[in-house]
Amino acid sequence: MITINEYGARTSAALRRFSRSTTTTLLCVTLGGYLALGIASSGEFFQGPSVRTFLQYLATPVLIGLAQMVALCVGQLNLAVGALGGCTACLMGVLMADGGVPAPIAVAAGVLTAMLVGLVTGVFIVATRINGFIVTLGVMTILLGAQYRLAGTRTVDGYSPALKELGRAAPLNVPLVFLTALAVAGLLAVFLYRATAGRRLLAAGGNPLAARLSGISTDRQIVLAHTLSGLLVGVAAVTATASLPGVNRSVGGDWLLPSFAAPIIGGVGLSGGSVAVFGTVLAAFVMRLIDAARAQFSLDPSWVNFLIGLVVLGTVVGGRVHQTHLEKRGKAHGRTPPAPAGRGPTADATLPNAGGGQ
Amino acid sequence: MNDVLLEGREIVKVFPGVRALDGVGLRLTAGSVHALLGENGAGKSTLIKVLTGVHAPDGGRLTWRGEEVRLRSPLEATRTGIGVVHQERNLIPDFSVAENITLQSPPARRGFVDRGAMSAPALRCLAELDLDLDPLRPVRELSVAQQQLVEIAKALYTESRVLLLDEPTASLSPREADRLFGVVRRLTARGTCVVFVSHKLEEVFALCDTVTVLRDGRSVLESSPLAGHTHDDIVNLMVGRAHTATEMPPRAPDRTAAPVLALDGVSTADGHQDVSLEVRPGEIVGLYGLVGAGRSELVKAVLGLDRITAGEVRMHGTPVRIASPRQALHDFGIGYLTENRKEEGVFLEQPIHRNITVTVWKKLAKALGYVPAAEERQAAQDLVDRLGIRISGLEQNAGELSGGNQQKVSMAKWLAADTRLLIVDEPTVGVDVRTKHAFHRLLWELAGEGLPILLISSDLTEMITLADRVLVMADHRIRGEVDNDGDYERMSGRIIRIIHDRALPAVTTEREAE
Numbered sequence: 001m002i003t004i005n006e007y008g009a010r011t012s013a014a015l016r017r018f019s020r021s022t023t024t025t026l027l028c029v030t031l032g033g034y035l036a037l038g039i040a041s042s043g044e045f046f047q048g049p050s051v052r053t054f055l056q057y058l059a060t061p062v063l064i065g066l067a068q069m070v071a072l073c074v075g076q077l078n079l080a081v082g083a084l085g086g087c088t089a090c091l092m093g094v095l096m097a098d099g100g101v102p103a104p105i106a107v108a109a110g111v112l113t114a115m116l117v118g119l120v121t122g123v124f125i126v127a128t129r130i131n132g133f134i135v136t137l138g139v140m141t142i143l144l145g146a147q148y149r150l151a152g153t154r155t156v157d158g159y160s161p162a163l164k165e166l167g168r169a170a171p172l173n174v175p176l177v178f179l180t181a182l183a184v185a186g187l188l189a190v191f192l193y194r195a196t197a198g199r200r201l202l203a204a205g206g207n208p209l210a211a212r213l214s215g216i217s218t219d220r221q222i223v224l225a226h227t228l229s230g231l232l233v234g235v236a237a238v239t240a241t242a243s244l245p246g247v248n249r250s251v252g253g254d255w256l257l258p259s260f261a262a263p264i265i266g267g268v269g270l271s272g273g274s275v276a277v278f279g280t281v282l283a284a285f286v287m288r289l290i291d292a293a294r295a296q297f298s299l300d301p302s303w304v305n306f307l308i309g310l311v312v313l314g315t316v317v318g319g320r321v322h323q324t325h326l327e328k329r330g331k332a333h334g335r336t337p338p339a340p341a342g343r344g345p346t347a348d349a350t351l352p353n354a355g356g357g358q
Numbered sequence: 359m360n361d362v363l364l365e366g367r368e369i370v371k372v373f374p375g376v377r378a379l380d381g382v383g384l385r386l387t388a389g390s391v392h393a394l395l396g397e398n399g400a401g402k403s404t405l406i407k408v409l410t411g412v413h414a415p416d417g418g419r420l421t422w423r424g425e426e427v428r429l430r431s432p433l434e435a436t437r438t439g440i441g442v443v444h445q446e447r448n449l450i451p452d453f454s455v456a457e458n459i460t461l462q463s464p465p466a467r468r469g470f471v472d473r474g475a476m477s478a479p480a481l482r483c484l485a486e487l488d489l490d491l492d493p494l495r496p497v498r499e500l501s502v503a504q505q506q507l508v509e510i511a512k513a514l515y516t517e518s519r520v521l522l523l524d525e526p527t528a529s530l531s532p533r534e535a536d537r538l539f540g541v542v543r544r545l546t547a548r549g550t551c552v553v554f555v556s557h558k559l560e561e562v563f564a565l566c567d568t569v570t571v572l573r574d575g576r577s578v579l580e581s582s583p584l585a586g587h588t589h590d591d592i593v594n595l596m597v598g599r600a601h602t603a604t605e606m607p608p609r610a611p612d613r614t615a616a617p618v619l620a621l622d623g624v625s626t627a628d629g630h631q632d633v634s635l636e637v638r639p640g641e642i643v644g645l646y647g648l649v650g651a652g653r654s655e656l657v658k659a660v661l662g663l664d665r666i667t668a669g670e671v672r673m674h675g676t677p678v679r680i681a682s683p684r685q686a687l688h689d690f691g692i693g694y695l696t697e698n699r700k701e702e703g704v705f706l707e708q709p710i711h712r713n714i715t716v717t718v719w720k721k722l723a724k725a726l727g728y729v730p731a732a733e734e735r736q737a738a739q740d741l742v743d744r745l746g747i748r749i750s751g752l753e754q755n756a757g758e759l760s761g762g763n764q765q766k767v768s769m770a771k772w773l774a775a776d777t778r779l780l781i782v783d784e785p786t787v788g789v790d791v792r793t794k795h796a797f798h799r800l801l802w803e804l805a806g807e808g809l810p811i812l813l814i815s816s817d818l819t820e821m822i823t824l825a826d827r828v829l830v831m832a833d834h835r836i837r838g839e840v841d842n843d844g845d846y847e848r849m850s851g852r853i854i855r856i857i858h859d860r861a862l863p864a865v866t867t868e869r870e871a872e
Binding site for chain 1: 432436
């Protein structure tokens with residue numbers, strides 16, 4: 001009886017926490033926006049082909065948002081997201097089209113290369129103690145050069161039809177690339193929330209000193225975060241190569257800012273220690289919705305950037321206000337010790353219900 | 359019960375410019391509570407960090423149950439059986455209570471954290487402390503006191519034979535502290551040794567069996583039974599007698615002059631209550647207190663960096679509202695020499711002359727904000743000579759100077775602005791003795807010329823060397839005032855008693871309440 005009561009109280013506390021989170025807000029915004037768009041287009045937006053196009057171009061933003069999120073969660077940032085993605089896409093295209101390498105091998109080589117670049121970046125940051133901003137800025141420039149060297153001014157499109165076929169495949173109008181992105185997000189969530197290695201990553205980001213005192217090497221976590229970030233960019237490059245008609249030097253050029261926007265709107269702090277996989281995915285959804293709305297109402301493209309900029313600033317300001325609010329409450333608590341946690345009126349109100357269930 | 363668990367002999371730890379520990383010894387025996395006492399900066403926290411593998415000692419021996427050990431990391435110390443609650447917050451804000459408690463060795467299966475298995479040990483540790491907390495709550499949502507208790511629960515989880523608690527009661531209410539003492543007694547009954555660091559002597563005498571006292575990085579009393587000492591003995595040992603006051607020319611401020619700055623019943627948003635003080639021309643007023651007493655915060659509120667919620671600030675007798683440090687400087691001539699000189703006091707990447715004249719650019723500037731270089735250099739050179747700042751040239755970057763000289767540059771900045779009141783916050787933290795003396799002499803001379811100075815310091819020697827009156831602050835209130843008679847022993851005794859007396863009434867009210 002007692003355990004069930006406690007369990008009920010705890011579940012409701014967890015639910016309450018969730019209902020107040022950024023993710024819930026985003027979920028409402030996404031659903032509301034989707035419905036509004038659907039109604040405004042008199043139902044056309046709910047139909048197969050529209051859904052399919054909508055999701056097709058959502059895969060890459062989701063993946064690059066996650067790649068940036070992994071870097072942010074240890075308090076780093078990765079400016080090379082776009083350049084690495086573009087370079088990897090061109091590498092795969094050139095390998096297949098010019099080198100005649102079979103698609104599976106080219107894809108594997110591309111993903112591994114991206115991961116390796118992430119690993120080297122991380123090791124470089126840890127070894128030299130140079131700020132990650134500068135290092136990834138350097139890596140970005142190097143990769144942009146490499147991408148230009150690989151693709152030149154042409155568009156490489158004569159690569160594996162099978163890969164392109166996969167990229168366009170959409171059973172039940174849900175594109176495979178989108179499913180891939182969702183699967184990656186799921187795996188990443190399991191890794192970050194459940195795996196010991198993922199928890200160490202977050203501990204090092206949340207309070208580096210405390211992590212060190214608990215025997216966690218923060219250096220290793222920084223290397224791991226950059227490697228993981230590189231791996232995710234590699235997967236994003238694969239989805240881009242598969243769904244685009246061809247790759248050229250402009251691939252990845254417009255990835256960097258959305259890669260920051262998604263996690264920040266999704267509720268990830270820039271100072272490290274917090275992640276929101278679902279939130280990041282939803283934020284990518286919201287940005288895609290804005291883009292879809294522009295197409296729907298034939299608005300000026302500049303509106304998209306304008307709106308995304310507003311949303312980013314709004315989220316950050318909102319988070320700031322919320323934080324100050326929490327701090328004030330914490331201070332008040334510090335002066336007069338408060339009633340123990342989870343015993344608020346709401347928790348009490350749910351207790352009889354939980355007992356009644358028995 | 360008399361087996362020695364951990365013993366340290368002649369431990370030395372050197373930081374750049376400071377011998378933080380200089381031959382410290384202590385012996386920790388099973389089943390006892392050992393007090394580690396000393397003034398601010400005596401080396402208590404450093405010793406704890408050496409004993410727990412955070413800092414590697416530069417000399418001396420550590421033995422664990424008779425065998426020599428070398429603790430290379432905090433993890434090694436934990437594995438040996440040494441647990442600790444540091445003075446700093448060491449929780450991961452976004453993790454749950456349970457996960458923080460089990461952070462050092464989370465229950466896991468095949469690389470995945472087992473959250474189900476996490477709650478049980480966490481609840482057991484929380485129950486030891488009589489703490490009713492949801493183990494799934496993120497610690498970010500907890501109050502400061504609750505977080506402190508979670509840290510103690512975290513130390514209990516590792517089941518250490520030696521448990522070091524660095525100021526564990528600083529943010530606890532008397533009731534919570536009592537609970538903690540219950541846990542400490544239970545642990546020692548099981549054969550654990552608990553090392554207890556506290557500024558509250560009443561707690562120490564109520565709880566501890568043996569005591570080690572540190573002073574200036576040396577152990578002046580080593581693992582001695584506490585029963586053989588009185589409060590006064592311990593205070594005298596902490597403070598020491600062998601303090602040579604710097605010889606200064608006499609200076610007699612006019613006690614009847616009208617105060618330059620006066621606070622009357624000031625309360626702030628940060629939590630200060632009913633603070634009143636006066637600073638007269640040519641007077642050095644000391645503001646002494648332990649770290650966290652709210653001294654710097656008070657000054658920042660006066661300068662407009664935090665909100666004053668009640669009371670009055672008067673400059674030369676006129677009530678004023680200062681909105682910003684900029685207004686404080688330009689309208690009222692208040693110079694503030696910050697505690698944090700690397701981050702707030704000087705522009706490290708800028709040449710010295712620019713650092714000094716930044717406060718007077720407005721005065722030097724001609725049309726369109728052009729500052730003539732020659733005049734700027736002249737103004738700077740005058741002050742460099744006057745303060746005896748050792749530099750290779752005015753073009754040198756401030757970041758290349760030693761700590762003491764940086765502090766002087768920071769001071770020159772305010773003197774250039776023709777300051778009429780100087781607020782100095784921890785002026786000599788981290789500088790060597792010679793610079794310290796030079797700096798003391800400088801402040802003394804400035805006061806002698808009639809400049810009123812408000813001095814914030816945690817260094818008691820400095821207070822007694824410089825201040826005419828010492829206001830003692832604790833817990834965001836002024837607790838008492840002591841007129842400085844220059845006698846170190848008498849003064850330090852009085853000041854420390856004002857601080858320590860606080861613990862007593864708090865405990866009695868608690869008892870009355872029950």
